[in-house]
Amino acid sequence: MKSILHFFLTLFIVFFNTRVSFSQSGRLPAPAEKGMVVSSHYLASQAGDEILKKGGNAVDAAVATAFALAVTLPSAGNIGGGGFLVYHGYNGQQTTFNFREKAPLAATSTMYLDENGKIKNNSNHEGLLSVGVPGTVAGLYQAHQKLGKLKWAELVAPAVKLAKKGFSSTWAMQDFLENIEANKEKYPSTAAAFLKNGETKYKPGENWKQKDLASSLKRIQKHGADGFYKGKTAQLLVDFMKANGGLITHEDLTSYKAEELKPIHGTYRGYDIYSMPPPSSGGVALVEMLNILEGYNLTEMGSNSGNYLHLLTEAMRRAYADRAQFIGDPNFNPDMPIERLISKPYAEKLRKSINLNQAGVSDSSKFAAVYLRPESPETTHLSVVDQEGNAVSLTYTLENSYGAKIVVPGAGFLLNDEMGDFNPVPGVTNSQGQIGTPPNLVAPEKRMLSSMTPTIVAKDGKPILVIGSPGGRTIINTTMQVILNVLDHRMNVAEAIESPRIHHQWLPDVTSFESFGFSPDTRKIYEGLGHRINSTGNIGSAMGIFIDHSKKRLYGGADSRSFDGKAVGH
Template identity: 45%
Template sequence: MTNRFLTSFFVVCLFLFLPLQSNGQVGSAKSYKNGVIVSAEQRASAIGKEILQQGGNAVDAAVSIQFALAVTLPRAGNIGGGGFMVLHTADGNTRALDFREEAPRKASSDMYLRNGEYIPELSRRGALAVGVPGVVDGMIKGLEYYGRLPLETVMQPAIELAQKGYALSWAQAQSLNSKGEAFKQFKSSSDYFLKENNAPWQEGDLFVQKDLAKTLERIANRGRDGFYSGKTADLIVEEMQNQGGLITYDDLDNYESVWRTPVKASFRGYDLHIMPPPSSGSIAVHQILEMLKPFELKKMEFNSTNYVHLVTETMRRAFADRAYFLGDPDFVDIPQERLLSDSYNKKRMQSFNNDKANSSDEIGHGDIPFLKESSQTTHYSIVDKDGNAVSVTTTLNGSFGSKLAVGGAGFVLNNEMDDFTAEPSEPNMYGLIQGKANAVQPQKRMISSMTPTIVTKNGSICMVLGAAGGPRIITATLQNFLNLAVFGMAPQQAISAPRFHHQWMPDKLYYEEFGLSPDTRNKLSNMGHNLQPRGHIGRAHSIFIDEDGLKYGSADPRAHGSAEGY
């Protein structure tokens, strides 16, 4: 029996046996009166909890968790990548911070072509795949605006973990082993991530990262300058020059994270505050909810044939629009107001057939004039005792990103350049087809599927949502919300419930094994859906707050996340 089979079987069993309760104990999720944190790794969650208990707020905890994940989850948690933060303060203010990677100044739209032929490997592995990292700038900017504690304080736990090392879990050991051959291509990566004599890592092995500890110390002591200039910048530029990359001192020095206005979607009395473009998740989720408004979803029943068919068709249309219209809003004039309008989305559903699947070949983007020519993520959710909430998703793109580590600095770099449209009509590593709006340009930010979300009801926070998993982030976050808001599931049941996914191209309806009954699969197939099973769809970490103010942290059983609170 494969690990994927066992994971799927466990998820479905957990879903089936968790009670649907709306009061008292909710599923198997613990409730907390003060603060709660859910992240992808237990040590990181525990560090965030300690920061809250020391008097820090949700942003302080977020920064501490991010730097801890750079140590304990190097395949995804990082300082060599980028991401998004959505925060809601206790006084009702909601903001979004974009610290997505951007293309180097020497980047060009044809940089992945050789003699006119697209070479996918160039945007996925090695120095040319690397975008200018934004995590460090974003964490520091968020802390400066909204944190309470000094940078040195929130970073100290991560520094100690890197210096002293920690015992690898089975999952962490397997993660390192799975990329052994890729690491061998680069001396720096081999030095950091391969065991002596190329022996496999084992559960319980001590994993020490001395060079990473020094890099973190430079950031803690010098702030932004500890990464984007000085010793660390020297090491990054040297690695780029040695490996034929494009990132220069100017790229690093001039990188800046950007405050943006969240996209607000309203549905059944809930308000969703979602990271705006270059996150595509906000537009896609908003569109899907608009398309679903006329339908009585609860009467259809969870994961019934009619429900899966309807939601799949809305996903198909939203992802088709994503491919054509979305890109970096600083470079592309996105027709956001039209895309999110009730009239436009009603028109998109005019071709919907209750009894038959539309073909993706016949469902293209919507008719809006274009005025001018963004799966290895990690998500964490936090609510503190004062009512501040933070939803953060960061990424390296692929597992261990470009597989290229910075020699002397101890961290791996992203391969986010693959999230650009390297060549129109050619799929990226997640199979997504993308258009000219997302073409490579110097200093442009690539479109992203990361969808950090904060949900309010009557002005009060009730959910903090988000997920990891490439384009499946969007549909996992959407289904987690619908499970809570429409079907009234308990928090742990909502996050454990079987999921499905459609992204327009390829024209396939992915579903989690055991997530749909044989009868439902047969009916969907007869309606024209091309079904394909997957081990899991997304890895979500969410917080739910009930009417009494109790906070429930739910970690996705598909992964190895951890909820901590007090």
């Protein structure tokens, strides 16, 4: 009997391991040969990997994973938000898709201010006035139409199934469910969608079905982008807006278009860096910082040594100051000096301003009227590589965790609160981080500034590292530190992701240190150079894939900072 059980157990393990490789967390990356998906929820990663097994390419798998995350990771996965996708093909083709939300046509630069010029009731972050016109469905559809291989309906099918049949609620959702349970009267449509009978929370392990979301996804599955921006889903959204003081109209929805854009391109020690252009500030700031750091021997300094962290901080300080002054939606800011900011000569000039033995100073009076409010860390990132070597790096979000926390009645999806990423108070600056430059003031159909930094690193025309992270304004620095860990410090992708991180964003002039992983000696050296430290929790939650072309193998790393994240490959 034991021998029979042993035989079937062995057979199961062999069969299972030939189909997929899993990596929940840790410093050992998940290996694969034919395809890999890494995301913040294991069910979404599995959905994307199944699409790869069916012959789908990286774009197909990214679309399927993103729609699945809209079901399984409602804190950030979405159809009611927006984001960015970076693509690098095996044939050397690179492109990006911008599906950042837009301000409604009725939006104005002073829409959140009272008669005294103060923000009314946190209205740029809460309530229907905080909702931007969603872009996710349009962006995923455009990317598929341009680069996808399988039929659209196949890609949305896994999400429909997950919403209709349900999945096990996890511990990661408990705080939100408890909040909604305690505030049922404030968020009645959300309570109806997220609570049992609209009353009590689902406990971890209990099956959670989303009937209305499944219906919305079915309409998208059948009609493509029109299934969201037209028809019943659009009518439900517009009626809800009209009845409750929101701004989004049918015209806002039908006029929304995603954009295909040329990526930001830089180089670092012979590697090509491809990342997202504005309205994301991520690509510009990332390349600017890497250009600065290229002039130093970071390998010799050692990963996360005091002097190494000093140089990283000074690069961050300068790039984030430029971000605040110059970057916004290019459709409204045609004269942004992008080429200068990402140039090697400009980096050399900035490098000369760095004192190796003394921290710099972030001067809030340097620029008039800039506004830097904290960006929510509740974004999500996914990375995909297919059998041919095509790569996708995709980051999207609802802004705050669970967005505006408002579900469209009858449609089942959460709305974003992205309008809070605009500068709500024109003409105010202080040392606490209040800024307001014209590039990011509210205007009709304008896209708000973002820090999302989906990135692909390539060598000799082939992708070698697909990386990105959630984390609000920390995203850019998280992405950079993972890249440095791989290229300068020769870590595997999982080690590079697990390594402790810091964050500095010009204002306020303080550096956040993750509370684990840095020795007291390192902190002492760093503070001795004049830096101020603030200990914090997790910074980012990176999801990455390293492509070893010599071994013809993929290695996936899912950040352990993500509770349900997993790398799945075959």
